[in-house]
Amino acid sequence: MEMDERKAKILQAIIRNYLETGEPVGSRTISKYTDLNLSSATIRNEMADLEEMGYIVQPHTSAGRIPTDKGYRFYVDTMMEAKEQELAEVKDVLLQRQDRLEDMLRSLVKFLAKDTQYATMITAPSVQKNRLKFVQLSRVDEHSYLAVIVMEGNIIKNRLLAVDEAIDDETLLKLNMLLNTQLSGMAVQDINLSIISRMKTQAGIHSDIISNVIDAVGEVIAEDEDLQVYTSGTDNIFRYPELADQQNASQLISAFEEKQLLGNLLIGESDESGEGPGTGIQVYIGGENASQSMKDCSVVTATYELGDGLRGTIGIVGPRRMDYDKVVGTLKTLQTKLDDIYGRKEE
Amino acid sequence: MEMDERKAKILQAIIRNYLETGEPVGSRTISKYTDLNLSSATIRNEMADLEEMGYIVQPHTSAGRIPTDKGYRFYVDTMMEAKEQELAEVKDVLLQRQDRLEDMLRSLVKFLAKDTQYATMITAPSVQKNRLKFVQLSRVDEHSYLAVIVMEGNIIKNRLLAVDEAIDDETLLKLNMLLNTQLSGMAVQDINLSIISRMKTQAGIHSDIISNVIDAVGEVIAEDEDLQVYTSGTDNIFRYPELADQQNASQLISAFEEKQLLGNLLIGESDESGEGPGTGIQVYIGGENASQSMKDCSVVTATYELGDGLRGTIGIVGPRRMDYDKVVGTLKTLQTKLDDIYGRKEE
């Protein structure tokens, strides 16, 4: 048996209807809902076929049909119309200062949760190139010095160092010169022992503090690697009865508590084909999710880029009967806007 | 009617038992559970009295008794034994570097959630004195300069400034000198217009950038004022059936999503009497909570201090039948450990 146009139309009608209502869809409903002008009996025959083919199932003998993962998959792959979304307000969110990236991400993920009414998550962008732009050591008080580290993409990090030895202003200036001539523009993975030992030699009696700074750089990078995940709208799962029962809700909320594990969900393989909006948008339906706790959910992920190779992932989690058209549309639109803001700059 | 010793013992037995089981407690149970050697009939009489006095109620005519808010209040005020808790691991958490305060708070709140099995929250400490310690402007690249602002308590903030005019190294040095001589040690609220205009005069043609830096300082302070709240263990509410039903769970999870509102819960009035561990620990039982969404919960709050006037609040949220002894004990112990680490330093 194979999928003909009429079957596809019926399947689409079933799915559309189920997305709206969340109730199993009967043959009579479809008979009226579509413009196919077929009696419920005919629809019943077709539905029996669609069930045999695995696109829909009955929760029990005398109920209507609901889509299977395979059904949704077919819908998403061939019938979905990702409409561009109005996201006027988001522009304000995105235009927040670059040096308040965290706030921006928090606002963004909150905005998306409110807009879509699903649970949302976003990973902080991780630097692809990891190039050092600027390093500076400053005296804060007698025994504490502040190392400021700026990376490509204007990621700024601070580390406070406890230092016993006194360093006079002139030496400090020299050390800073040394740090910047050696490290500026350098890719982090290229900082090897020979460079370090050369710097230490040049620093003379202050080689200790140079080690400290370099250690700090190492730490900062490491820190950046266990990626931060921001979430919002986890309470939205209570909007969908199929997720709101105790078992499910508990599992999902727990999953959202474990940011680290969540992150792993987001950094799955992404299609690297092409450029521009729509790239890297992925839909995981029900059982397709890597995580067991998400087996009754669908997850839509999208990569985003803030320029300078700063790349992260957004995830939107809802019930299987998520409004895929809207969610994918929203993410596409968001990507477009980000492109407008950051993409252009790069050229 | 008044509370005599025997009534108190019975009330205590009822509460202890209810805390454990979560089931209404009957007279027979108490008759056996206590060493009072009284028959269930006598207990029944006493229970009737306790009910009349408002310490306990029956969920329905033929059920055992459960404590009222007033009953818990009596227990907490007069019978609780806040035992010191073993919190060996927490020391590692607390000893994290000061310049990674956020990480420390996240770890701490997570630790407490795991230890107590309740939902936890913590506000980032807000600076009481708000004194500037150090300000520095550095060139990152041609058009962007970095303002580093360090406040008393080693709170470090960064702001990236876009600057059109070129500033040579020497000028930069001078500007930094100017910034620090004028601003170091200064309380933020004392930076007034006359100081600003004096600085601008001294900066000459570079007065613009000085304004920028001062604006940045203002922003940084403002930013610090809308306090960050970290939460953990919200999934723990599902451990307690009385909180886990859809209505309640949904409300609570929503409340925990709204960090800002949560914060208000935490910064209610605190008893300012005395010093040392146990100070500023507050218990809010059921309806005593300011927030409607917490009406079926009890909240225990404690202030904490990291030295240098850095003060914040911890909150632990559980069911009414929370293990008050343990929670209060845990918070006291935590305060002691913080005192050990930070308190000593100050003298």
Add this chain to the structure above:
DNA sequence: TGTTAGCACTCCATTTAATTGAGTGCTAAC
């Protein structure tokens, strides 16, 4: 050969009734 009306059948969901049992209040005796 595809479509449709008709009908018996299935099974979940909801309502109603019956049963159980923990726990009480009250009385009367100690």
Add this chain to the structure above:
DNA sequence: GTTAGCACTCAATTAAATGGAGTGCTAACA
């Protein structure tokens, strides 16, 4: 003041009855 005894109450559980949405199948029709 304490306690045994007993009738009573009421939530919770189990069982039975009812209703209805929706199906599959058959037979007739275009």
